[in-house]
Amino acid sequence: MHGLTLPIKTVTGLIRVLSVGFPMLFSADASCTVMSKDPEPSSDDSLEEQFKGISVSDIESVNISSHSASNSRVFKDTDGYFTAFMEDSRIIKMIDEYLTNSDLTLHEDYSSTKAAIYEVVAMKLYYSCIQTEDEFLDDDGYLNEDEVLNKDGSFKEEVIQKVEEYLREFNLRTIAVSDFEFNYTPIKAWELLVDNCETTHLWISKAAIDVAALNSSGLSKLTMLTLKNVGLTEMPCLYNLTDLEYLFLNDNIIGYVNLQSYFDAKTGGSTMPKLVHLYLYGNPVSKIDARIKEVFTDKSMEIGLNGVGSFSIHGNMKDKLDKVRIQLVEPDEKKENESDVNN
Incomplete structure (x- = not known):
């Protein structure tokens, strides 16, 4: 029939x-x-x-x-x-x-x-x-x-x-x-499109996604990645995306831009050397890891935040953040803050 x-x-x-x-x-x-x-x-x-x-x-x-x-x-x-x-x-x-x-x-x-x-x-x-x-x-x-x-x-x-x-x-x-849910993350399909069809931008919005799976060396040729309103609560770990220039993380719920994953033993102090724009508009950011310049090493690197717009992370970043009450947090300082909360 x-x-x-x-x-x-x-x-x-x-x-x-x-x-x-x-x-x-x-x-x-x-x-x-x-x-x-x-x-x-x-x-x-x-x-x-x-x-x-x-x-x-x-x-x-x-x-x-x-x-x-x-x-x-x-x-x-x-x-x-x-x-x-x-x-x-x-x-x-x-x-x-x-x-x-x-x-x-x-x-x-x-x-x-x-x-x-x-x-x-x-x-x-x-x-x-x-x-x-x-x-x-x-x-x-x-x-x-x-x-x-x-x-x-x-x-x-x-x-x-x-x-x-x-x-x-x-x-x-x-x-x-x-606006579509995934049954599974089609990493292999994306990798083949990047390698063979000149795909350089992956855009995902309003869809829960296995972000850890995106940290694939097979996606290293991506130059732009958009993860908009996907429920992120922390910075994604994407050190394998070595060609990435633009990272759009707008409208998530990231409060602390924690970059510890880039310094863990298994990552070996990895960086994102070509990233020049990190957009965090629409996130309730209150703290940023002070090691941000060590991860995003390009001298033209800019970050975009609510209330202050887009600005260079290699300039006087602290003055910009003070205006919107965002703290630059050293790793040891963060641990002390967490200890105080637990006590």
Whole structure:
């Protein structure tokens, strides 16, 4: 009974039912601490086979296969729109042709990672061409079906054309995801895109993420990393991202910019030598590790903070911080403060 595709509203209702009760892999506290994650699923099936539409037979076997199918996906889709977008034959063809024209398909790990790569790329296009476009959203910021979908639930041709034009113009320099939960962290897919598709910027917002997994040498060619509103409570440990120039950590809940992880024995006094901009706007920062100049060694390095804006860390940093009542804390001083609190 394959081939009988359900309308988007039926799919949406089905997915909402299926999503109830699935366990979350990551907590909202996405700090440097290693968090548990499942290994990335692999498959040798074609993209067409891996992303078929939901059919009547799928519903009949839902109790058997829905959980495993959900866990093989990178992202959790609660309303079904992204799934419908990703499974659209025009999108599949578009992404398949793009990847085929790159060196990525020649990589030895491509076959085992292509499903995750495809989904990551589809999410980037969905975010850039639909999620962030006012013309496709209603007054509350939700997808406006009348503007995006045909009566049969398929995406309108003008939407597909917009996606195609975007991919042609901007390529995959930025990989983005916002407002979607991860089933697992697709590190291998990101690494292959960075190495083979000139991806230099990873943008993640409003999504809990295993930040420790991002400290991968396979992502060392990234020049920009955005972790906006992802629940960070402390500075991420990213010493393997040696080419990183811009780190955006806006709208998290970091109170103390603690850099101890860069001085631990296992890291060997690592630095981020090329970082020139660290943005912490929207964080309740009250303390900054005084060793900040030892970690971020570029002389043009600037930090951005509420109330004081962006300024050089290699100038008279203390005067700037005093104006907004932020302390520069030496390591021993921090330990004494913690001891006083415990006593």
